[in-house]
Amino acid sequence: MVAGGGVIGLSCALHIAEEFPNWRIIISDTATRPAVTSRAAAGMLAAYAEFDGDSKLFQLSRQSLEYYPDFMARFHLGTKLYDCGILIPALEGSDEGADENANLASKHAEATWLEGEALRRAEPQLSCRRALRVPGSIVNARLLHDDLVKRACEYGITFHSGRVSSLERNNERIVAATLEDGERIACDHMIIASGSWSQSLGNLAGIDLPVIPVKGQVVSVSAPDGFLRHMIHAHDVYLAPRAGEGVIVGATMEEDTFDEAVLSDVNQQLLALASKYVPAICNLPIRDSWCGFRPKLPDGAPLIAWQGSNLLVATGHYRNGILLAPITGKMVTALIRERS
Numbered sequence: 001m002v003a004g005g006g007v008i009g010l011s012c013a014l015h016i017a018e019e020f021p022n023w024r025i026i027i028s029d030t031a032t033r034p035a036v037t038s039r040a041a042a043g044m045l046a047a048y049a050e051f052d053g054d055s056k057l058f059q060l061s062r063q064s065l066e067y068y069p070d071f072m073a074r075f076h077l078g079t080k081l082y083d084c085g086i087l088i089p090a091l092e093g094s095d096e097g098a099d100e101n102a103n104l105a106s107k108h109a110e111a112t113w114l115e116g117e118a119l120r121r122a123e124p125q126l127s128c129r130r131a132l133r134v135p136g137s138i139v140n141a142r143l144l145h146d147d148l149v150k151r152a153c154e155y156g157i158t159f160h161s162g163r164v165s166s167l168e169r170n171n172e173r174i175v176a177a178t179l180e181d182g183e184r185i186a187c188d189h190m191i192i193a194s195g196s197w198s199q200s201l202g203n204l205a206g207i208d209l210p211v212i213p214v215k216g217q218v219v220s221v222s223a224p225d226g227f228l229r230h231m232i233h234a235h236d237v238y239l240a241p242r243a244g245e246g247v248i249v250g251a252t253m254e255e256d257t258f259d260e261a262v263l264s265d266v267n268q269q270l271l272a273l274a275s276k277y278v279p280a281i282c283n284l285p286i287r288d289s290w291c292g293f294r295p296k297l298p299d300g301a302p303l304i305a306w307q308g309s310n311l312l313v314a315t316g317h318y319r320n321g322i323l324l325a326p327i328t329g330k331m332v333t334a335l336i337r338e339r340s
């Protein structure tokens with residue numbers, strides 16, 4: 001049984017279903033706003049912009065990025081992956097954060113600096129002295145989530161609407177989960193993939209999962225396809241083009257709150273930051289805005305591991321759960337295989 005129907009729970013469930021076709025797999029999720037975070041994501045697969053090349057997280061993220069096309073093909077996911085690349089701007093003058101950010105990323109062997117006419121040709125809307133180009137793709141996270149749910153149904157995975165509210169144990173094993181409506185579901189294995197809500201699931205299971213939510217608000221503006229050719233990943237804001245849906249500008253980083261309020265003055269602040277890099281963004285009409293809650297563990301890295309004889313945890317994907325979903329499903333399945 002998988003507690004959580006976001007991209008992480010779904011990727012785990014699909015990989016397990018493929019490897020163990022005779023297993024009965026159940027996903028439970030809340031009835032209201034399931035996968036709110038997975039559906040809120042900008043969908044950037046930004047391994048090269050988020051991590052420096054020496055970090056373990058970069059290696060994991062790069063593996064997931066490389067696996068993405070096979071993952072999509074393996075589960076017949078129709079959502080398009082756009083291999084548009086990322087530009088990390090360096091600004092004129094006093095904004096040291098911008099230069100630091102770009103300099104860090106420039107250590108990747110695949111990074112190339114663009115400036116002058118070459119930069120203007122590559123990204124006409126971008127206004128900065130120079131920018132670093134690194135590999136990166138983007139996917140529409142809402143369509144990806146819809147697609148994963150559809151495939152899961154086709155694989156015979158069943159969805160139960162309702163939060164897991166208690167877990168039943170027999171010695172070390174979790175033998176059943178009860179949902180908030182009282183339904184009892186017996187299980188051989190339990191996977192906690194409940195994103196920012198994993199701490200309370202950990203409490204039910206008797207393990208410490210100090211995941212906190214980091215709220216992110218984004219705003220999208222209407223723009224024709226091609227307005228931006230790349231994702232723009234600056235140190236204080238990003239601009240992510242979404243085919244047919246304009247450009248997403250994000251995101252706030254608000255620790256330890258589940259406040260669902262989406263504020264119009266925050267949208268204006270995001271757009272003001274974005275206009276430092278793409279001045280024309282301020283002339284575009286706001287299309288939508290929303291928020292989600294990134295699941296963060298104290299070290300900022302995900303936990304993908306056994307935490308009991310039949311309890312697995314896959315949580316804490318923080319800013320990069322869309323990127324890391326494919327490799328997480330693969331890793332969880334490998335962990336189960338080792339013990340089967």
Ligand SMILES: Cc1cc2nc3c(=O)[nH]c(=O)nc-3n(C[C@H](O)[C@H](O)[C@H](O)COP(=O)(O)OP(=O)(O)OC[C@H]3O[C@@H](n4cnc5c(N)ncnc54)[C@H](O)[C@@H]3O)c2cc1C
Pocket residue numbers: 003004005006007008009028029030033034035036037038039040041042043044045046162163164165193194195196197198201215216217218250251291292293294295314315316317318319320321322323324
């Ligand atoms: C604004 C924003 C932008 C982002 N942009 C990107 C991006 O560009 N690229 C990227 O890679 N990542 C991005 N992320 C991060 C990414 O969205 C997350 O890391 C990822 O969605 C986490 O997935 P998840 O499945 O762990 O969590 P979720 O999607 O939150 O799914 C967990 C599910 O568990 C359910 N649940 C909770 N409690 C229980 C319970 N007791 N029983 C059963 N189910 C329960 C919840 O309702 C939820 O549906 C962004 C996040 C935000 C907020």
